[in-house]
Amino acid sequence: xxxxxxxxxxxxxxxxxxxxxxxxxxxxxxxxxxxxxxxxxxxxxxxxxxxxxxxxxxxxxxxxxxxxxxxxxxxxxxxxxxxxxxxxxxxxxxxxxxxxxxxxxxxxxxxxxxxxxxxxxxxxxxxxxxxxxxxxxxxxxxxxxxxxxxxxxxxxxxxxxxxxxxxxxxxxxxxxxxxxxxxxxxxxxxxxxxxxxxxxxxxxxxxxxxxxxxxxxxxxxxxxxxxxxxxxxxxxxxxxxxxxxxxxxxxxxxxxxxxxxxxxxxxxxxxxxxxxxxxxxxxxxxxxxxxxxxxxxxxxxxxxxxxxxxxxxxxxxxxxxxxxxxxxxxxxxxxxxxxxxxxxxxxxxxxxxxxxxxxxxxxxxxxxxxxxxxxxxxxxxxxxx
Amino acid sequence: xxxxxxxxxxxxxxxxxxxxxxxxxxxxxxxxxxxxxxxxxxxxxxxxxxxxxxxxxxxxxxxxxxxxxxxxxxxxxxxxxxxxxxxxxxxxxxxxxxxxx
Numbered sequence: 278x279x280x281x282x283x284x285x286x287x288x289x290x291x292x293x294x295x296x297x298x299x300x301x302x303x304x305x306x307x308x309x310x311x312x313x314x315x316x317x318x319x320x321x322x323x324x325x326x327x328x329x330x331x332x333x334x335x336x337x338x339x340x341x342x343x344x345x346x347x348x349x350x351x352x353x354x355x356x357x358x359x360x361x362x363x364x365x366x367x368x369x370x371x372x373x374x375x376x377x378x379x380x381x382x383x384x385x386x387x388x389x390x391x392x393x394x395x396x397x398x399x400x401x402x403x404x405x406x407x408x409x410x411x412x413x414x415x416x417x418x419x420x421x422x423x424x425x426x427x428x429x430x431x432x433x434x435x436x437x438x439x440x441x442x443x444x445x446x447x448x449x450x451x452x453x454x455x456x457x458x459x460x461x462x463x464x465x466x467x468x469x470x471x472x473x474x475x476x477x478x479x480x481x482x483x484x485x486x487x488x489x490x491x492x493x494x495x496x497x498x499x500x501x502x503x504x505x506x507x508x509x510x511x512x513x514x515x516x517x518x519x520x521x522x523x524x525x526x527x528x529x530x531x532x533x534x535x536x537x538x539x540x541x542x543x544x545x546x547x548x549x550x551x552x553x554x555x556x557x558x559x560x561x562x563x564x565x566x567x568x569x570x571x572x573x574x575x576x577x578x579x580x581x582x583x584x585x586x587x588x589x590x591x592x593x594x595x596x597x598x599x600x601x602x603x604x605x606x607x608x609x610x611x612x613x614x615x616x617x618x619x620x621x622x623x624x625x626x627x628x629x630x631x632x633x634x635x636x637x638x639x640x641x642x643x644x645x646x647x648x649x650x651x652x653x654x655x656x657x658x659x660x661x662x
Numbered sequence: 663x664x665x666x667x668x669x670x671x672x673x674x675x676x677x678x679x680x681x682x683x684x685x686x687x688x689x690x691x692x693x694x695x696x697x698x699x700x701x702x703x704x705x706x707x708x709x710x711x712x713x714x715x716x717x718x719x720x721x722x723x724x725x726x727x728x729x730x731x732x733x734x735x736x737x738x739x740x741x742x743x744x745x746x747x748x749x750x751x752x753x754x755x756x757x758x759x760x761x762x763x
Contacts, residue, residue, distance in 0.1 A: 450758050457758040458741050464734070468693040475686075475694065480679050482700040 367448040400511035439470035498588035520628035583629040608640035692730035695723040
């Protein structure tokens with residue numbers, strides 16, 4: 278039984294995706310709690326004054342930033358691994374021939390110019406959908422319609438996990454040639470989706486919560502890789518530019534969202550990955566008699582949208598060859614580290630997409646047009662590098 | 663709703679969470695029961711001052727999960743082994759038939 282999942286589902290999925298993307302967080306934000314004054318550790322005999330306040334903060338900050346970098350790297354890398362694995366496993370399947378189309382489908386005999394305008398046109402449509410939903414979302418937040426927002430987020434997540442999860446699971450079963458009956462399939466998907474929403478929006482073991490965030494990002498990213506190549510790249514570029522504008526420009530909707538949330542001292546209502554570390558205040562001059570009474574947590578929050586688009590690029594790279602996967606991975610991670618560095622310096626919400634996507638796409642294009650033919654040619658001539 | 667705060671929840675809240683997850687698991691959600699048990703293990707097992715009913719909910723969630731897991735595995739194995747011999751009704755409940763059969 279073959280079901281062409283992607284062609285007619287795509288338009289609905291587009292709005293689904295747009296609805297989930299915006300609430301996927303405004304790039305990367307620094308979480309500062311509690312108030313700075315409380316965090317200073319004094320060495321024995323010292324008084325708290327200007328000079329040690331800053332020094333203590335800086336030492337602590339550097340420590341925790343170093344750790345949060347690693348804490349963020351792990352889920353990003355896991356999402357990418359998941360997407361690459363899934364894309365490669367289902368690539369040989371029968372649904373491969375059906376290309377997802379937004380509005381303009383790239384045909385194989387399109388020349389350079391046609392591909393260019395079609396991909397830009399497709400990306401513009403995606404941008405319009407995202408822009409619309411972002412604005413609606415920010416308006417809802419400003420007028421405190423939190424119930425609508427959470428209702429929207431939860432419905433989107435359930436549909437995403439249920440529908441896309443089922444689609445991926447089905448494609449995997451096809452690729453593995455496994456028999457499956459309706460009852461077991463529905464039972465498994467029902468469990469997967471419901472517990473997913475519980476884990477993301479309510480209480481669940483940490484690993485399960487993080488795992489589901491990674492899965493939901495991965496599912497969307499896998500879906501995006503069904504798009505034709507240049508459309509995907511165009512979408513990534515345009516979304517990265519949008520991210521830059523929305524988070525940094527004074528009239529940017531995401532900037533307003535972050536500012537309103539900070540003013541009200543509320544957490545941002547979005548799907549965010551919370552990478553936090555416990556900061557142990559080690560005091561070398563005193564004996565460690567009691568355990569830390571209130572271990573402070575500091576963290577960096579990365580919006581799920583960023584996970585998704587990083588993985589979309591890597592997934593697309595996987596469809597070319599593994600060599601592009603590695604080089605794009607390096608590009609994206611370098612961009613992420615640079616963004617985190619900027620975050621440590623500037624201490625305000627930053628868009629996590631632009632630098633990573635720019636480096637990632639550059640490395641992808643250079644690899645596919647230069648490095649790959651180079652290694653193939655050398656290999657075919659028996660010259661190994 | 664911030665999961666990062668889960669290690670600071672109060673005893674009553676913990677009880678209500680465990681209880682709700684236990685009841686929810688009866689909707690054919692053994693995975694939810696397992697998550698309930700793991701949630702207890704991660705956050706609640708080292709806090710003896712919490713209401714003792716929490717331990718009972720967690721324990722019965724684990725028991726429920728094991729039972730349903732066994733039932734599920736038995737059903738799926740039965741299906742996979744006997745699918746062909748069930749003929750028409752086997753095909754009717756099938757979602758995916760391996761190629762070549």
